[in-house]
Amino acid sequence: MRDFRILFTVLLISFVWITSANAISPERQREIIENFMYVTGQLEERPGQVLTDEDGKPLPIKCGTSAIADFILNRDKLDEGLMKSLGVQVYDRPPLIDEQTYDTPDGFFKIHYSTVGNDSVYKASVDNAPANGIPDYVDSVAWICDSVYNHIVNVLGYPSPPTDGFYDTLSGDSLYDVYLSDLYSGMYGQTWIDNFAEGEEGGQRVTSFIEIDKDYQGLSMYVDCPVDAARVTIAHEFFHAVQFGIDFTETELFIRNTTPPDTTVARYWM
Secondary structure: OOOOOOOOOOOOHHHHHHOOOOOOOHHHHHHHHHHHHHHOOOOOOOOOOOOEOOOOOEOOOOEOHHHHHHHHHOHHHOOHHHHHHHOOOOOOOOOOOOOEEEEOOOOOEEEEEEOOHHHEOOOOOOOOOOOOOOOHHHHHHHHHHHHHHHHHHHHOOOOOOOOOOOOOOOOOOOOEEEEEEOOOOOOOEEEEEEEEOOOOOOOOOEEEEEEEEOOOOOOHHHOOOHHHHHHHHHHHHHHHHHHHHHHOOOOOHHHOOOOOOOOOOOHHHO
8 A cells, every 4th residue: 555645735726616516425425545555556446346357357447547547637616525534645745765867769758667665666776778877667667658649649740748738747848758666456557637738727738747567577577577567557647648638628527417426427538
């Protein structure tokens, strides 16, 4: 479980306008909060109905983006007493111990990582190819990020995600931030809505950052081969960043009904 050392804060308080003025049922509020807590490592037992494979084993929630977006965009409707009773905590950016950074060779991404504690990256002491003072796993992640950017933006022609360099962030500059952290077993990655893009306050384009697992050793198929998991995860999550940079309002959140059954639509496109 993640060690939350950051005091409770509220992400994106300026985003609350986008959701409906209607109240959310207590049951739905608990669902939103507990799903957020689960994908951020604050809740060990998976809430709600758990889908299983043909052998009865729980299927992993590979991407936590939807649960995070649910929480952020409904934040103004969540009962403070319920929040407190459940013990939910929110952090501005993943709280890495002894955080280090590495800018990718093509100069678009900043990789945030740690070589100590629970967030220590895969084989943090291995620095062979190239021997540049950066763990090989981080070098691999950097190469993958640049490759994904080149394919999605330069080859397929999608717009680059908006930069966060115009406002005061923990990232320190305008490079797109990717955090390598200790996600719970079964989680591949997640993309966080961060803030409105420059000049887009009240608009549809937002900045974001990505969080992926620091070693994928909790997944049996990726033991000692985490780069394979990182490759598919970065491609998936970076496209969420592109989507948020086009129109983050294309979610189910602002059209949910106030009484059961809730209507889930619109996010299918993601």
